[in-house]
Amino acid sequence: MASLHCLSASCFAVPNKPQSFAVSHRSSVKCCSLLRFSSNLSSVSAFPKASLFWMDTVEKSKPLRTSVVCDAAAPTRKADSAEKRARQSEKRRIYNKSKKSEMKTKMKKVIEALDVLQKKTEAMVEEVVPIEKLIGEAYSAIDKAVKCGTLHKNTGANRKSRLARRKKAVEIHHGWYSLPSSSQSVITA
Numbered sequence: 001m002a003s004l005h006c007l008s009a010s011c012f013a014v015p016n017k018p019q020s021f022a023v024s025h026r027s028s029v030k031c032c033s034l035l036r037f038s039s040n041l042s043s044v045s046a047f048p049k050a051s052l053f054w055m056d057t058v059e060k061s062k063p064l065r066t067s068v069v070c071d072a073a074a075p076t077r078k079a080d081s082a083e084k085r086a087r088q089s090e091k092r093r094i095y096n097k098s099k100k101s102e103m104k105t106k107m108k109k110v111i112e113a114l115d116v117l118q119k120k121t122e123a124m125v126e127e128v129v130p131i132e133k134l135i136g137e138a139y140s141a142i143d144k145a146v147k148c149g150t151l152h153k154n155t156g157a158n159r160k161s162r163l164a165r166r167k168k169a170v171e172i173h174h175g176w177y178s179l180p181s182s183s184q185s186v187i188t189a
Contacts, residue, residue: 099141099150103159106138110163118170125176128167135163 078086113131117123139160146156171177 096150099145099148103141103145106141107159107163110134110138111166114166114170118173123174135167138163
Protein backbone atom coordinates (compact mmCIF):
# COMPACT_ATOMS: atom_id res chain seq x y z
CA MET A 1 0.00 0.00 0.00
CA ALA A 2 1.49 3.27 -1.11
CA SER A 3 1.01 6.05 1.42
CA LEU A 4 0.95 9.63 0.14
CA HIS A 5 1.15 12.72 2.30
CA CYS A 6 -0.19 16.07 1.17
CA LEU A 7 0.43 19.66 2.22
CA SER A 8 -3.16 20.70 1.64
CA ALA A 9 -6.38 18.85 0.92
CA SER A 10 -6.49 20.16 -2.65
CA CYS A 11 -4.00 17.86 -4.44
CA PHE A 12 -1.82 14.76 -4.27
CA ALA A 13 0.11 12.42 -6.65
CA VAL A 14 -0.82 8.84 -7.55
CA PRO A 15 1.55 6.18 -8.94
CA ASN A 16 0.78 4.61 -12.36
CA LYS A 17 -1.08 1.48 -11.20
CA PRO A 18 -1.69 1.65 -7.48
CA GLN A 19 -3.64 -1.09 -5.77
CA SER A 20 -4.79 1.27 -3.05
CA PHE A 21 -3.59 4.47 -1.44
CA ALA A 22 -4.15 6.51 1.69
CA VAL A 23 -4.26 10.27 2.14
CA SER A 24 -3.48 12.04 5.34
CA HIS A 25 -2.72 15.72 6.00
CA ARG A 26 0.85 16.51 7.01
CA SER A 27 3.16 19.34 6.12
CA SER A 28 6.28 17.38 5.10
CA VAL A 29 5.77 16.54 1.35
CA LYS A 30 5.10 18.75 -1.69
CA CYS A 31 1.93 18.20 -3.73
CA CYS A 32 1.24 17.93 -7.40
CA SER A 33 -2.00 18.46 -9.23
CA LEU A 34 -2.92 15.04 -10.67
CA LEU A 35 -6.05 14.56 -8.57
CA ARG A 36 -8.11 17.27 -6.95
CA PHE A 37 -10.70 16.95 -4.24
CA SER A 38 -12.45 19.26 -1.85
CA SER A 39 -11.32 19.72 1.73
CA ASN A 40 -14.71 18.35 2.78
CA LEU A 41 -13.80 14.66 2.85
CA SER A 42 -17.38 13.52 3.14
CA SER A 43 -17.76 14.36 -0.58
CA VAL A 44 -17.29 11.12 -2.56
CA SER A 45 -17.49 12.88 -5.93
CA ALA A 46 -13.85 13.85 -5.49
CA PHE A 47 -12.84 10.38 -6.71
CA PRO A 48 -14.73 9.85 -9.98
CA LYS A 49 -13.15 6.46 -10.83
CA ALA A 50 -12.31 5.24 -7.36
CA SER A 51 -14.12 3.13 -4.84
CA LEU A 52 -14.26 4.57 -1.35
CA PHE A 53 -13.60 1.86 1.24
CA TRP A 54 -13.55 3.75 4.50
CA MET A 55 -13.23 7.22 5.87
CA ASP A 56 -12.34 7.80 9.47
CA THR A 57 -11.43 10.77 11.61
CA VAL A 58 -8.47 9.66 13.70
CA GLU A 59 -9.01 12.07 16.56
CA LYS A 60 -11.96 14.38 16.93
CA SER A 61 -9.76 17.01 18.54
CA LYS A 62 -7.51 17.09 15.45
CA PRO A 63 -9.72 17.44 12.35
CA LEU A 64 -6.65 17.65 10.06
CA ARG A 65 -5.86 13.97 10.74
CA THR A 66 -8.66 12.64 8.52
CA SER A 67 -7.70 9.60 6.42
CA VAL A 68 -9.25 8.27 3.24
CA VAL A 69 -8.46 4.86 1.80
CA CYS A 70 -9.68 4.12 -1.69
CA ASP A 71 -8.89 1.93 -4.66
CA ALA A 72 -8.06 3.96 -7.76
CA ALA A 73 -8.34 2.36 -11.19
CA ALA A 74 -5.52 3.35 -13.50
CA PRO A 75 -6.68 4.44 -16.96
CA THR A 76 -6.69 1.46 -19.29
CA ARG A 77 -5.49 1.95 -22.85
CA LYS A 78 -5.16 -0.61 -25.59
CA ALA A 79 -1.72 -1.31 -26.95
CA ASP A 80 -0.98 0.09 -30.40
CA SER A 81 -0.97 -3.41 -31.91
CA ALA A 82 -4.39 -4.14 -30.43
CA GLU A 83 -5.79 -0.90 -31.83
CA LYS A 84 -4.42 -1.74 -35.28
CA ARG A 85 -5.86 -5.25 -35.06
CA ALA A 86 -9.26 -3.79 -34.12
CA ARG A 87 -9.12 -1.42 -37.12
CA GLN A 88 -8.20 -4.26 -39.46
CA SER A 89 -10.94 -6.51 -38.09
CA GLU A 90 -13.57 -3.80 -38.55
CA LYS A 91 -12.44 -3.15 -42.13
CA ARG A 92 -12.57 -6.89 -42.95
CA ARG A 93 -15.97 -7.24 -41.26
CA ILE A 94 -17.48 -4.50 -43.41
CA TYR A 95 -15.91 -5.92 -46.59
CA ASN A 96 -17.09 -9.47 -45.81
CA LYS A 97 -20.56 -8.20 -44.93
CA SER A 98 -20.90 -6.52 -48.33
CA LYS A 99 -19.76 -9.67 -50.16
CA LYS A 100 -22.19 -11.86 -48.22
CA SER A 101 -25.02 -9.41 -48.73
CA GLU A 102 -24.43 -9.30 -52.49
CA MET A 103 -24.33 -13.09 -52.67
CA LYS A 104 -27.50 -13.55 -50.57
CA THR A 105 -29.39 -10.96 -52.61
CA LYS A 106 -28.56 -12.68 -55.89
CA MET A 107 -29.44 -16.11 -54.48
CA LYS A 108 -32.74 -14.76 -53.20
CA LYS A 109 -33.60 -13.38 -56.66
CA VAL A 110 -32.94 -16.79 -58.23
CA ILE A 111 -35.03 -18.63 -55.65
CA GLU A 112 -37.94 -16.19 -55.99
CA ALA A 113 -37.85 -16.46 -59.80
CA LEU A 114 -37.82 -20.26 -59.57
CA ASP A 115 -40.76 -20.23 -57.14
CA VAL A 116 -42.77 -18.01 -59.49
CA LEU A 117 -41.94 -20.29 -62.43
CA GLN A 118 -42.90 -23.40 -60.48
CA LYS A 119 -46.32 -21.94 -59.55
CA LYS A 120 -47.17 -21.16 -63.19
CA THR A 121 -49.45 -23.76 -64.70
CA GLU A 122 -48.62 -23.08 -68.36
CA ALA A 123 -44.92 -22.27 -68.21
CA MET A 124 -42.71 -22.46 -71.27
CA VAL A 125 -39.17 -23.81 -71.50
CA GLU A 126 -37.94 -20.42 -72.73
CA GLU A 127 -38.81 -18.89 -69.36
CA VAL A 128 -35.82 -20.68 -67.83
CA VAL A 129 -33.31 -18.62 -69.87
CA PRO A 130 -33.54 -15.40 -67.78
CA ILE A 131 -33.38 -17.51 -64.62
CA GLU A 132 -30.20 -19.16 -65.91
CA LYS A 133 -28.67 -15.68 -66.29
CA LEU A 134 -29.62 -14.93 -62.69
CA ILE A 135 -28.07 -18.23 -61.64
CA GLY A 136 -24.85 -17.28 -63.46
CA GLU A 137 -24.73 -13.97 -61.58
CA ALA A 138 -25.32 -15.75 -58.27
CA TYR A 139 -22.57 -18.27 -59.06
CA SER A 140 -20.22 -15.40 -59.85
CA ALA A 141 -21.01 -13.68 -56.52
CA ILE A 142 -20.47 -16.95 -54.64
CA ASP A 143 -17.14 -17.57 -56.42
CA LYS A 144 -15.96 -14.03 -55.60
CA ALA A 145 -16.87 -14.52 -51.93
CA VAL A 146 -14.90 -17.78 -51.86
CA LYS A 147 -11.94 -16.21 -53.69
CA CYS A 148 -11.53 -13.35 -51.21
CA GLY A 149 -11.94 -15.66 -48.19
CA THR A 150 -15.37 -14.51 -47.04
CA LEU A 151 -16.80 -18.01 -47.57
CA HIS A 152 -15.17 -21.40 -47.26
CA LYS A 153 -14.92 -23.22 -50.59
CA ASN A 154 -17.20 -26.04 -49.41
CA THR A 155 -19.82 -23.52 -48.29
CA GLY A 156 -19.67 -21.91 -51.72
CA ALA A 157 -20.09 -25.30 -53.39
CA ASN A 158 -23.10 -26.05 -51.16
CA ARG A 159 -24.75 -22.74 -52.09
CA LYS A 160 -24.22 -23.35 -55.80
CA SER A 161 -25.55 -26.89 -55.46
CA ARG A 162 -28.64 -25.59 -53.65
CA LEU A 163 -29.45 -23.30 -56.59
CA ALA A 164 -28.87 -26.08 -59.13
CA ARG A 165 -31.15 -28.47 -57.21
CA ARG A 166 -33.92 -25.85 -57.05
CA LYS A 167 -33.69 -25.30 -60.82
CA LYS A 168 -33.71 -29.03 -61.45
CA ALA A 169 -36.78 -29.47 -59.22
CA VAL A 170 -38.66 -26.83 -61.25
CA GLU A 171 -37.67 -28.51 -64.52
CA ILE A 172 -38.80 -31.90 -63.24
CA HIS A 173 -42.06 -30.37 -61.99
CA HIS A 174 -42.89 -29.06 -65.47
CA GLY A 175 -41.54 -32.15 -67.28
CA TRP A 176 -38.70 -30.32 -69.02
CA TYR A 177 -35.94 -32.37 -67.45
CA SER A 178 -34.98 -35.73 -68.83
CA LEU A 179 -32.15 -37.90 -67.69
CA PRO A 180 -29.07 -37.93 -69.91
CA SER A 181 -28.92 -40.87 -72.35
CA SER A 182 -25.94 -42.47 -70.57
CA SER A 183 -27.83 -42.41 -67.25
CA GLN A 184 -30.93 -43.95 -68.81
CA SER A 185 -28.99 -46.89 -70.17
CA VAL A 186 -27.47 -47.51 -66.74
CA ILE A 187 -30.86 -47.32 -65.02
CA THR A 188 -32.64 -49.62 -67.53
CA ALA A 189 -29.83 -52.15 -67.62
